[in-house]
Structure formats: C-alpha cells, structure tokens
Amino acid sequence: MILAVSDPLAWHKQNIMQHSSDYSFLKFLGPSAINYVSNLGAGIYFNPFVDVNINGTPLELKYGVTSVDTLIDDLANWSTMYLAGRLHKPVAIVQNSPQLLFLNQYNLANAVKLSALLLNKQSIKESELYLSIAGLSYMGDPRLKVQGENPDKVKNIVENQFSLFKNLYKPILDNYFPNLIQSIHGDSDSGDRVYHVNLSEEQIAHIIIELPRKFRSRLFNILKERYGNELAKDLLVQEMIAEPTLKVLTSKPIGSESTVSYNDLLGFTQTSSASLLSEIPKHDWEYLPTEYKVEISPFIRKLASDLKQHPEILRSTLSQTVEDTVGSSALVQSVKGILTAGVVRSWKYAAAKRRKYLQAQTKRQN
Template identity: 35%
Template sequence: MALRRPLQWQTVKSSRSFIGPGASTIKYWPSNHVRDLSSQPRRYSGPSKPSNTPSSPPPDWEDNPNYNISKFADLPHSNFGVNQHIIINDEFKEALRQILWQFRAPIRYAFAYGSGVFPQSKPSVTPSSATSVHPNAPLAVEKAQGGNPKVIDFIFGVSYTQHWHSLNLHQHRDHYSALGSLGSGAVTAVQEKWGAGVYFNPYVKVNGTLIKYGVVNLDTLCTDLSEWTTLYLAGRLHKPVKILRDDPRVRLANQVNLLAALRTALLLLPPSFTEQELYGTIANISYMGDPRMVLPTEDPSKVANIVGNNLPNFRRLYAPLIDNLPNVQFNDSKCSDPEWAADESANVRLVQDMDPIKRGNMVRRLPKAFRSKVYFQYQKKFQIPQLEFNKMLEAASDEDATRINRREGGGFERRIASEPPEDLRAEIRGVIKRTIGWPSTSQSIKSFFTAGIGKSWRYMGEKIANYQKGKRNAAEEAKAAAQKPKEQKDE
C-alpha cells in the first residue's frame, strides 16, 4: 500500500491548562481535513516539532513488534508513542517526579493516574491562584488539583520484583502491612500469585503528599498491555495517565494496547458516533466486570466524568491512531477549525466502515489472549468441531518470531464481524467481563492482606461515599432537567 506524505503538525495555543497553568503550547494533529471512507490512511508521525525529514512508522510494525527492545532508538520510529505523554502543569509534574526520587529501589517505568492527577470535575480555583508554587512543596499537588487534594495513584514498573521489595522494605517498612514482616519473598509471592500481579501500598505519605502506589514486574505489565491477559493494567492505560519514567518496551506494548482499545470500541459502536461516545466506550472497557461497579462502591457517573473533563487528553491519545486506521475518521465540519482540538466543548462526529472484511481484520488484530477468548466463544456459538477449529487457529497463528505474518482476517473473523451488531456487542462485552472479572475481584480481596484491614476499610468507605455522592448528583441533575421544560413553558 502506498503511503501518503507524512502529516505536518501544527502548533496551537490551548485555551486551558490541563492541570493548572503551564501547558500553554501543545502539538496537535492536523484538523483541517475530513477524510472520506475511500481514502488511504494517513500515517502518524507524532505530536512533536515538525522537521524537514519527519519519521513515520514502517507499515508492518504492528505485525511483528519486537518486545525485547532495550533502547528508544529501537522503536519503529523516532516519535513513536509520544501521543502517550499527556501534558500537565510543569510544577505539578515536577512535584510528582520528586516523589519518585524518595524511593531508592530502582523504578524503571512509572505513571500517575486517577482523579488526583486528571480531575473528574471542574477545578474550583482560577489558574492565577496556582502559579507561584514551589515544585518540591506538597502544596504544588494541592493547588494543581484546584485546591482539592486527593490521594495520588502511581504504578511502578520494576525489573526484579523481590529485590525491589527487599530494598523498599528496608527503606519504607511503614508502607507495608503486617505482611511485610514476613519478608520480600512473601510479599512477592502474594503479588505474583494473587490477582493481577500488582502489589499496592495505599495511604502512605511521601514528600508530604498522600499517595497509593502499585508495584508490578515489567514483564507482567508488558504482557497485559500487549495480550490483554487481565486488562487490569491495560485498562488503566486506556485513559490519560501521566508517564513520569518511560521505558521503550512498555511504550511499544502500550501503543499496541491503545490500538486494541480503539478497535474494540469500534466493534461496539454503530457506523456513526461522537467523540464522547468513542472515548466513553474505551474508558468503560476496564470497568466491565469490575466488582466495584456492581456493588455500591463506585460513582455510577465515573466514566462520563472521566471523559467529559478530559476530552483534549483523550484526543491526544487517540486522534493520531484514528488518523492511521483505514476504516474510521473524523467527519465533522468543526474539524475545519484549526484550533478545534483544544476546544473542550467540541464533541465532533466520526464514521466507521462496517465492511465485514475490514471489521474482520480488526477482530484478527485483537490482543492474543483476548482474541483467543473471542474465538472460543464463537466456536461454541457456531458449533465448529474441535479438529476444524484447531486447524483454523494454527493457520491464524502469528507467534512465529522468525517471519512477518500479516494479521488479516479470514473467513472465521469475517463471519464474526458479520454478526448482527447487537449480538457482536453482547459477545464482546461478555468476553471483556470474563477477562476482567476474576483478576479484579481477587486483586480486591488481596488488598485486605497487602494494605491491612484498616486501610482497606478506609478505601472501601471512600468508594461508598463516592457512590452516594454520584447518586445524589445524578438525582439533582435529573430534577434540574425536569424543571427546565416547565420553566420554559411558564415563560
């Protein structure tokens, strides 16, 4: 397939800071075009400074990713994956980085996430009130969040789990529950054999800031990102996070993860949809099957709040990927405005090609572990004999590292893609729930041992309070919406 000329990126001024001041200049994808379905895909060269010789990924990078890389120079191209780096307030970013420096145990990859970093409601202070904050001060975190401090959530990716906990127990024994008294071997065993392979230490104070941090082995992290074995960590990275320490292998795996989230969302969506519907579908993937969403322990409006208050960040993550896929594109006159990408109020429309061949290709490119579950689900539904099914799986195998096997859907994938949309959505949702359900449930149970009873009950209490607050807000909004037509009628 012939490649088009690489995109030229434009610089626009943001009308807001992403978290407080400091994010004044942001690179966005070109937005003054609306592609039709027959056009060739444009190639993403990343939201970085344009150069005379822009880089673009080789067309087969996704078919044969090398997860053994150790240098950023080994990535498919020089700007690969920079869409993952969300811009936040500089002082806030520095305050988060200073927290990492308080750990002597080596952290290879780290990101901060959640409502403590990306607010799920509008800030209550003006930007001018958050400008003179020393980066080392805990107040930097508080003011950057709009004067409403919350627990800051982190994930630390480490190379040698037991060695890491050994060093961290020596430095920060108070971060661990009674389980820490059994030593790093016991901590590591609980981490790796229960749940999703993450060990959380919640409600610890570092640099005067209350944080929760989860420790995960880099191999476990990369496997979940590239194969969707549990979707526990992959789901967190579907949403905007602030990467504080990067790693080339994780960046490669996460780009595969983001593409998988986009394709999965497209299989769940109709031919035409809005940005908020797309990003809401993506953000909701990680909450399907999560026991917290079934029990009264999570705000029922959580996904809507995440997307509604972070649209420009979702655009930075996914718009370059949308521009690369041949079967989906923005299709809205608002995109003719060169600064629409920085507009928080914009909710542009997109369209996708429902051709079974192209959708079959999307099924074929789903992450390995997740795709296998989808295949077995449809083997039962289509009543395919086991011998015939095994031959199909063998023909579709892409685990041969010695050759490039272009992953294109065959008859089986096209048959799946040709299912009535409501049936396909139900089956995909069912596989997502089964993928997430047990790892998330067992991870929650594990927290009573890793965090301790007291901290676990505190966490549960806060989640229940969020649920009740969300219900109250929803009731107030419904009441206001019901009164509005009456007031208009009276006028």
C-alpha cells in the same frame, strides 16, 4: 502511581528496609510472601494511604508495584486488562522505553477498534468513543456491582480530561485506520469531532483477528461451540485457542525449530492455501499478514459474516469477553487489598469509595 520494576522481589526487599511503614502485616512474613501475593490476580501490589512529602508539600498517595514483564504481557495480550486499561486513559509517564511506547500504541489502537465494535454505529462522536474506551477496564469490575465505586466515574474521567483524551487518541484516529475510521466534521483541535466508522464484514474480520491474543482466545472460546464446524477445519484459530499468550520477551533460543524471515512469510502468503501453514513454524503464525489470515480462516469469515448481520451477538459476546477478562482479576485485586493494606486501611479505603458512590447518587437525584 504505578511502578514497573525489573525485579519486584528485590525491590520490595529494599523498600521494606527503607519504608516499612508503607506495608501491612505482610512485611513480617518477608519479601517473598509479598511477592507471592503480588503475583495473584493482575500481578500488582498496592500500598494505599502512604504519607509523603514532596518539596515541602504533604501528600497522601497509593502506589502499586508490578514487574515490567507483567506490564508488557498485559499490553500485548490483554491478559487481565488491569494495567492496559489504566493506560487507555491519559497518564503521566515518568520514564518510558521504546518497547513500552510501541506496545502501548498497540494497546491504544486496539482499545479504539474494540470500542468501535461495541458501539457499532456508522457515525460516532469523539466523546462517545472516549467514554467507551475509558469504560472498558470497569466492565465486570465487582466494585461497581456492589455499589463500592462512583457510578459516574467513567463519565467524570472523560469530561474532566477531554482535551487529554484528544491529545492521546487524535494521532491514532487520524493515521492508524484509514479504511475503518474517517473524520466527518468538527474542529480538529477542540470540540467534539464526529467520525464515520466503516464496519464492513471485512473490517470486522480484520479487527477480530488483530485483537490482543489472550483476549481474542477468550472470545473464540465463547464462540467455538456456535462455529464448531468451521473451527474443526481451521488450524489457525485452533492454534490461537491452544496458545493464548503471545510471548513478547524471551531469553530462550528457539533451538531446533526452523525459522523464516519476514520476506519468507510474505512469499508463503501469495497463495491462499491453508496447507502452507505446515511450512511455517507455529510461533510465526501470529505475524502473517492480516488479509492472509482472514482468507484462510473459515472460522473468522463465518464469524464476521454473522456478526455483521446480527450486531446484537457482536455486542453481547464482546461485552462478555471484556467482563470475563476484567472481572476475575479485579475481584482478586479487591480481595488482595485486605492483605496488602491491612484491615484498618482496607476499611478506610472501602469507606471512601462508598462515600463517593453515595455522593454520586445524591447528585443524580438533585
């Protein structure tokens, strides 16, 4: 269970007063220390092995606390893909908001597009796509590398929740990408449908330019040496690398910077001249039409052309970007667990994960 709250510091202060047994020794350092630790890594604080009683039924659960701003940032930018990755899978949302609902649709749509690039096949089964999507947040996870997690976890998640994945992604697959993904055959309500995927050079360029901004910046940083000549002439991509985070929420006025309306942006894009970027505030460049951004970007066009001709570069570079995004924050979260759970509960948690790994290995051998 994950709670996204507006003020984690105030929340922890109140929760320590009411449920101090949920916390490790960090509670003796005060809520400020807990909030500091929470902000490390993926920006979430977990309390594991908490005993609760719901309607007379005793339960043991693990709950995490994060800020609404951290959740929004990860959905919009894929800064760590820690929270966004959890929402790639079917979850029960107790309370939603229009903004979070909209951003999660963006998150889910990008998970589909990224998985289509990673699979890089003209036709894919629905189950293949869901396995790729569910596996994104485990790529680079140190727990898998040290045999501290069930190696069949992703497979089990998809097989046990296939109908829920279908409910989550079918509206997106049927309506969001008519030029990219089309259903070939299969029962629309049950079974494993097959989709045709149009990974033309144009579609590859469109997918890459539309990926969440922090993730996209990491991808461009990996490739900037290979395409240095194109990058030197590309103000748009230079700005994307220099400012890797899209600020979704801001309480600060833009101030003296000029502003343009959406109609103004469309008017500017009637010509393909990249020099017109100087007439548009940099904070509005992200909202230019995709076709225009591709047209004025030599870096993106060259990148898409090469990736179409050399799919192995596409797959390895995207995989490295996902691993870089997931790995560092997942490692910090694992180390944080010793502090947030305490030594005894951390050992109990690690032992439980190790048992699941050994059980999966035994099942494979049989």
